[in-house]
Amino acid sequence: MTHRLRTAIAKRDALTLAEIYRQKPANVQSIVNPDAEKLVDTLFKQLKQVFPAARQTNLRSEADESAAKKQWIAAFAENGIHRREQLSAGMQHARACESPFWPSPGQFIAWCQQGASRLFGLPDERELYDMVMKYSAERGYYQSAEHYPWQSYSWSSYSWQSNACWLMVTQLYSEMRALRLTESELRKHCTKVLAAMIQRLEAGEDLPAPAAMITRIHTPVSNEQGLQYIAAIRKKFNLSSGSSKR
Secondary structure, three states: OOHHHHHHHHHOOHHHHHHHHHHHHHHHHOOOOHHHHHHHHHHHHHHHHHOHHHHHOOOOOHHHHHHHHHHHHHHHHHOOOOOHHHHHHHHHHHHHOOOOOOOOHHHHHHHHHHHHHHHOOOOOHHHHHHHHHHHHHHHHHOOOHHHOOHHHOEEOOEEOOOHHHHHHHHHHHHHHHHHOOOHHHHHHHHHHHHHHHHHHHHOOOOOOOOOOOOOOOOOOOOHHHHHHHHHHHHHHOOOOOOOOOO
16 A cells, blocks of 8 residues: 555545546556567457458557457456467467458457367367267167267267267266256357366366266165164164054
8 A cells, every 4th residue: 555545545535545546447457467468469460460440440549459458468368368379279260250350359269269179179169069969869878878889989070089078078968957958058058168178188187088887786685684774773763663553
Protein backbone atom coordinates (compact mmCIF):
# COMPACT_ATOMS: atom_id res chain seq x y z
CA MET A 1 0.00 0.00 0.00
CA THR A 2 1.47 3.36 -1.03
CA HIS A 3 1.77 6.40 1.24
CA ARG A 4 -0.68 8.29 -0.96
CA LEU A 5 -3.27 5.53 -0.63
CA ARG A 6 -2.85 5.31 3.15
CA THR A 7 -3.26 9.07 3.46
CA ALA A 8 -6.37 9.08 1.26
CA ILE A 9 -7.95 6.31 3.33
CA ALA A 10 -7.12 8.06 6.61
CA LYS A 11 -8.58 11.37 5.39
CA ARG A 12 -11.47 9.66 3.58
CA ASP A 13 -10.50 11.56 0.45
CA ALA A 14 -12.98 10.20 -2.10
CA LEU A 15 -11.54 12.15 -5.03
CA THR A 16 -8.02 10.81 -4.48
CA LEU A 17 -9.29 7.25 -3.98
CA ALA A 18 -11.25 7.45 -7.22
CA GLU A 19 -8.19 8.70 -9.09
CA ILE A 20 -6.02 5.88 -7.70
CA TYR A 21 -8.68 3.34 -8.70
CA ARG A 22 -8.81 4.69 -12.27
CA GLN A 23 -5.02 4.46 -12.57
CA LYS A 24 -4.78 0.87 -11.29
CA PRO A 25 -6.07 -1.01 -14.38
CA ALA A 26 -3.60 0.79 -16.64
CA ASN A 27 -0.71 -0.16 -14.36
CA VAL A 28 -1.85 -3.78 -14.16
CA GLN A 29 -2.40 -4.12 -17.90
CA SER A 30 1.08 -2.80 -18.67
CA ILE A 31 2.66 -5.75 -16.86
CA VAL A 32 2.78 -8.65 -19.34
CA ASN A 33 5.06 -11.61 -19.89
CA PRO A 34 7.79 -10.44 -22.31
CA ASP A 35 7.97 -13.86 -24.00
CA ALA A 36 4.20 -13.98 -24.45
CA GLU A 37 4.27 -10.43 -25.80
CA LYS A 38 6.86 -11.39 -28.42
CA LEU A 39 4.84 -14.43 -29.47
CA VAL A 40 1.68 -12.37 -29.88
CA ASP A 41 3.56 -9.62 -31.75
CA THR A 42 4.79 -12.18 -34.27
CA LEU A 43 1.37 -13.82 -34.44
CA PHE A 44 -0.40 -10.53 -35.14
CA LYS A 45 1.97 -9.77 -38.03
CA GLN A 46 1.06 -13.10 -39.61
CA LEU A 47 -2.65 -12.77 -38.92
CA LYS A 48 -2.80 -9.30 -40.49
CA GLN A 49 -1.49 -10.79 -43.72
CA VAL A 50 -4.08 -13.59 -43.65
CA PHE A 51 -6.98 -11.35 -42.57
CA PRO A 52 -6.45 -8.00 -44.36
CA ALA A 53 -9.92 -6.72 -43.40
CA ALA A 54 -8.70 -6.35 -39.81
CA ARG A 55 -7.00 -3.05 -40.67
CA GLN A 56 -10.42 -1.53 -41.39
CA THR A 57 -12.32 -3.24 -38.56
CA ASN A 58 -10.57 -4.57 -35.44
CA LEU A 59 -7.14 -2.94 -35.73
CA ARG A 60 -7.77 0.57 -37.00
CA SER A 61 -5.18 2.19 -34.74
CA GLU A 62 -2.15 1.32 -32.62
CA ALA A 63 -4.30 1.69 -29.51
CA ASP A 64 -6.78 -0.88 -30.86
CA GLU A 65 -3.98 -3.30 -31.65
CA SER A 66 -2.33 -2.83 -28.25
CA ALA A 67 -5.61 -3.47 -26.44
CA ALA A 68 -6.31 -6.54 -28.60
CA LYS A 69 -2.85 -7.99 -27.89
CA LYS A 70 -3.41 -7.73 -24.13
CA GLN A 71 -6.69 -9.60 -24.46
CA TRP A 72 -5.07 -12.31 -26.56
CA ILE A 73 -2.18 -12.70 -24.10
CA ALA A 74 -4.66 -13.10 -21.24
CA ALA A 75 -6.74 -15.60 -23.25
CA PHE A 76 -3.65 -17.66 -24.11
CA ALA A 77 -2.59 -17.75 -20.45
CA GLU A 78 -6.05 -18.88 -19.34
CA ASN A 79 -6.18 -21.69 -21.92
CA GLY A 80 -2.62 -23.01 -21.75
CA ILE A 81 -1.48 -21.67 -25.13
CA HIS A 82 2.20 -20.89 -24.64
CA ARG A 83 4.24 -22.72 -27.28
CA ARG A 84 5.15 -21.80 -30.83
CA GLU A 85 3.96 -25.23 -31.99
CA GLN A 86 0.47 -24.46 -30.72
CA LEU A 87 0.41 -21.10 -32.51
CA SER A 88 1.68 -22.74 -35.70
CA ALA A 89 -1.20 -25.21 -35.53
CA GLY A 90 -3.61 -22.30 -35.14
CA MET A 91 -2.08 -20.49 -38.12
CA GLN A 92 -2.62 -23.56 -40.30
CA HIS A 93 -6.35 -23.29 -39.65
CA ALA A 94 -6.23 -19.51 -40.11
CA ARG A 95 -4.70 -19.84 -43.57
CA ALA A 96 -7.43 -22.30 -44.53
CA CYS A 97 -10.19 -19.98 -43.27
CA GLU A 98 -12.30 -18.47 -46.05
CA SER A 99 -13.37 -15.42 -44.06
CA PRO A 100 -11.25 -12.26 -44.47
CA PHE A 101 -12.24 -11.02 -41.01
CA TRP A 102 -10.16 -11.14 -37.85
CA PRO A 103 -10.87 -14.17 -35.59
CA SER A 104 -11.73 -13.83 -31.93
CA PRO A 105 -9.23 -15.10 -29.32
CA GLY A 106 -11.59 -17.99 -28.58
CA GLN A 107 -11.77 -18.99 -32.24
CA PHE A 108 -8.00 -18.96 -32.63
CA ILE A 109 -7.54 -20.94 -29.40
CA ALA A 110 -9.96 -23.56 -30.77
CA TRP A 111 -7.79 -23.76 -33.90
CA CYS A 112 -4.69 -24.22 -31.75
CA GLN A 113 -6.37 -27.01 -29.79
CA GLN A 114 -7.53 -28.76 -32.95
CA GLY A 115 -3.97 -28.67 -34.20
CA ALA A 116 -2.77 -30.08 -30.88
CA SER A 117 -5.21 -32.97 -31.19
CA ARG A 118 -3.71 -33.83 -34.58
CA LEU A 119 -0.23 -33.60 -33.09
CA PHE A 120 -1.11 -36.32 -30.56
CA GLY A 121 -3.07 -38.42 -33.04
CA LEU A 122 -6.44 -37.61 -31.48
CA PRO A 123 -9.78 -37.00 -33.21
CA ASP A 124 -11.47 -33.62 -33.22
CA GLU A 125 -14.73 -32.98 -31.36
CA ARG A 126 -16.95 -34.18 -34.21
CA GLU A 127 -14.97 -37.36 -34.76
CA LEU A 128 -14.87 -38.08 -31.03
CA TYR A 129 -18.66 -37.77 -30.89
CA ASP A 130 -18.97 -40.28 -33.76
CA MET A 131 -16.65 -42.67 -31.93
CA VAL A 132 -18.83 -42.49 -28.82
CA MET A 133 -21.92 -43.24 -30.92
CA LYS A 134 -20.24 -46.24 -32.52
CA TYR A 135 -19.15 -47.57 -29.14
CA SER A 136 -22.62 -46.97 -27.69
CA ALA A 137 -24.27 -48.93 -30.51
CA GLU A 138 -21.96 -51.95 -30.08
CA ARG A 139 -21.26 -51.94 -26.35
CA GLY A 140 -24.20 -54.22 -25.51
CA TYR A 141 -22.75 -57.12 -27.49
CA TYR A 142 -19.88 -57.54 -25.02
CA GLN A 143 -19.65 -58.65 -21.41
CA SER A 144 -17.89 -55.51 -20.24
CA ALA A 145 -16.23 -52.40 -21.60
CA GLU A 146 -12.85 -54.11 -21.30
CA HIS A 147 -14.04 -56.98 -23.53
CA TYR A 148 -14.87 -54.58 -26.35
CA PRO A 149 -12.48 -55.44 -29.26
CA TRP A 150 -10.89 -52.00 -29.24
CA GLN A 151 -7.45 -53.29 -30.30
CA SER A 152 -8.74 -54.43 -33.69
CA TYR A 153 -10.94 -51.40 -34.37
CA SER A 154 -10.11 -48.18 -36.14
CA TRP A 155 -12.14 -45.08 -36.82
CA SER A 156 -11.09 -43.03 -39.80
CA SER A 157 -7.35 -42.54 -39.29
CA TYR A 158 -7.55 -42.72 -35.48
CA SER A 159 -6.75 -46.08 -33.98
CA TRP A 160 -8.75 -47.39 -31.07
CA GLN A 161 -5.43 -48.73 -29.88
CA SER A 162 -4.77 -45.24 -28.56
CA ASN A 163 -5.20 -45.33 -24.79
CA ALA A 164 -6.27 -41.69 -24.94
CA CYS A 165 -9.12 -42.45 -27.34
CA TRP A 166 -10.24 -45.39 -25.25
CA LEU A 167 -10.30 -43.38 -22.03
CA MET A 168 -12.19 -40.50 -23.64
CA VAL A 169 -14.80 -42.71 -25.32
CA THR A 170 -15.58 -44.77 -22.22
CA GLN A 171 -15.73 -41.65 -20.03
CA LEU A 172 -18.12 -39.90 -22.40
CA TYR A 173 -20.26 -43.03 -22.73
CA SER A 174 -20.60 -43.23 -18.94
CA GLU A 175 -21.43 -39.51 -18.66
CA MET A 176 -23.97 -39.76 -21.46
CA ARG A 177 -25.84 -42.54 -19.67
CA ALA A 178 -25.52 -41.21 -16.12
CA LEU A 179 -26.49 -37.63 -16.97
CA ARG A 180 -28.87 -38.48 -19.83
CA LEU A 181 -27.10 -36.04 -22.09
CA THR A 182 -28.75 -34.73 -25.23
CA GLU A 183 -26.82 -34.67 -28.49
CA SER A 184 -25.82 -31.02 -28.06
CA GLU A 185 -24.81 -31.60 -24.43
CA LEU A 186 -22.73 -34.63 -25.37
CA ARG A 187 -20.94 -32.65 -28.07
CA LYS A 188 -20.05 -29.99 -25.48
CA HIS A 189 -18.72 -32.71 -23.19
CA CYS A 190 -16.64 -34.03 -26.09
CA THR A 191 -14.99 -30.63 -26.43
CA LYS A 192 -14.19 -30.45 -22.70
CA VAL A 193 -12.91 -34.03 -22.46
CA LEU A 194 -10.73 -33.61 -25.53
CA ALA A 195 -9.19 -30.38 -24.17
CA ALA A 196 -8.48 -32.09 -20.84
CA MET A 197 -6.84 -35.04 -22.60
CA ILE A 198 -4.60 -32.74 -24.65
CA GLN A 199 -3.42 -31.08 -21.43
CA ARG A 200 -2.63 -34.48 -19.92
CA LEU A 201 -0.61 -35.49 -22.97
CA GLU A 202 1.20 -32.15 -23.12
CA ALA A 203 2.19 -32.68 -19.48
CA GLY A 204 3.76 -36.00 -20.48
CA GLU A 205 1.32 -38.17 -18.56
CA ASP A 206 1.61 -41.90 -19.21
CA LEU A 207 -1.94 -43.09 -19.87
CA PRO A 208 -2.81 -46.58 -18.64
CA ALA A 209 -4.11 -49.18 -21.06
CA PRO A 210 -7.57 -50.61 -20.35
CA ALA A 211 -7.40 -53.84 -18.37
CA ALA A 212 -10.20 -56.25 -17.61
CA MET A 213 -11.35 -56.12 -14.01
CA ILE A 214 -11.34 -59.28 -11.93
CA THR A 215 -14.86 -60.60 -11.64
CA ARG A 216 -16.18 -60.42 -8.09
CA ILE A 217 -17.29 -63.94 -7.19
CA HIS A 218 -19.98 -64.55 -4.58
CA THR A 219 -19.26 -67.63 -2.47
CA PRO A 220 -22.44 -69.13 -1.00
CA VAL A 221 -22.40 -70.37 2.61
CA SER A 222 -23.93 -73.51 4.04
CA ASN A 223 -27.31 -73.50 5.76
CA GLU A 224 -25.64 -73.94 9.14
CA GLN A 225 -23.32 -70.96 8.58
CA GLY A 226 -26.25 -68.87 7.41
CA LEU A 227 -28.16 -69.60 10.61
CA GLN A 228 -25.10 -68.67 12.65
CA TYR A 229 -24.85 -65.31 10.87
CA ILE A 230 -28.55 -64.63 11.48
CA ALA A 231 -28.18 -65.51 15.16
CA ALA A 232 -25.19 -63.17 15.48
CA ILE A 233 -27.16 -60.31 13.91
CA ARG A 234 -30.14 -60.91 16.22
CA LYS A 235 -27.85 -60.93 19.24
CA LYS A 236 -26.09 -57.75 18.17
CA PHE A 237 -29.33 -55.82 17.73
CA ASN A 238 -31.25 -57.52 20.58
CA LEU A 239 -33.78 -59.06 18.23
CA SER A 240 -36.13 -61.80 19.37
CA SER A 241 -35.52 -65.21 17.83
CA GLY A 242 -39.17 -66.17 18.02
CA SER A 243 -41.88 -64.99 15.65
CA SER A 244 -44.06 -62.19 17.00
CA LYS A 245 -47.75 -62.88 17.56
CA ARG A 246 -50.41 -60.63 16.10
